[in-house]
Amino acid sequence: MRMFLAGLTLVLLSLSWASPASANGTEVLVNGGFETGDFTGWTISGNTANPGGFYYGVDAFDAYTGNFGAYMSQDAIDGGEAPVILSQNFTAAPGETLEISFALNDDEGAVLGENHFFEAALNGVPLISFNDVAPGYTVYSFAFDASQTSNTISFAFVNDDSFWSFDDASVQVPEPSALLMLAGAVPGLFFLRRRRAA
Numbered sequence: 001m002r003m004f005l006a007g008l009t010l011v012l013l014s015l016s017w018a019s020p021a022s023a024n025g026t027e028v029l030v031n032g033g034f035e036t037g038d039f040t041g042w043t044i045s046g047n048t049a050n051p052g053g054f055y056y057g058v059d060a061f062d063a064y065t066g067n068f069g070a071y072m073s074q075d076a077i078d079g080g081e082a083p084v085i086l087s088q089n090f091t092a093a094p095g096e097t098l099e100i101s102f103a104l105n106d107d108e109g110a111v112l113g114e115n116h117f118f119e120a121a122l123n124g125v126p127l128i129s130f131n132d133v134a135p136g137y138t139v140y141s142f143a144f145d146a147s148q149t150s151n152t153i154s155f156a157f158v159n160d161d162s163f164w165s166f167d168d169a170s171v172q173v174p175e176p177s178a179l180l181m182l183a184g185a186v187p188g189l190f191f192l193r194r195r196r197a198a
Contacts, residue, residue, distance in 0.1 A: 025172035050075050090151055090152075099142075153171055155169070
């Protein structure tokens with residue numbers, strides 16, 4: 001019995017030591033902070049031609065944290081929403097709670113007649129969208145339950161006369177909880193105790 005209790009104590013201690021490191025879950029996005037210095041891991045689609053590729057990219061000036069951030073500025077076409085879109089695909093178990101966050105800055109407030117549009121969406125369902133915000137980085141975060149295995153997170157940008165700065169995009173899925181790990185460990189310890197007693 002003493003061996004069983006000692007083993008159980010070791011399992012509990014190891015789980016408590018491990019839990020702070022796993023509290024934030026597992027990151028499923030690639031290069032969410034653009035620290036490769038480019039768009040590695042991202043798909044760029046939508047309005048990539050108006051006015052052109054030199055109006056969006058990655059540089060040090062637009063970083064919120066780290067060394068790099070993205071800058072995004074494409075014009076609306078004929079007054080409509082014609083965003084350039086950054087997206088990534090990832091997998092998650094249906095029912096898992098996804099922790100989604102990103103940092104966004106409108107470099108200059110929109111002037112009358114100019115369009116500053118942004119939208120974040122999961123599988124085509126908007127999480128947030130607006131046409132203008134005050135300048136300065138803001139971190140947005142959401143908890144969202146995955147409804148399917150294959151998922152797409154996307155960010156759409158229009159900025160007629162300035163730039164959006166964008167950084168630290170993150171989608172995290174929960175790691176197995178300590179209690180779940182304990183539920184798997186205790187029967188093993190009990191079996192070990194019974195074998196030794198036999």
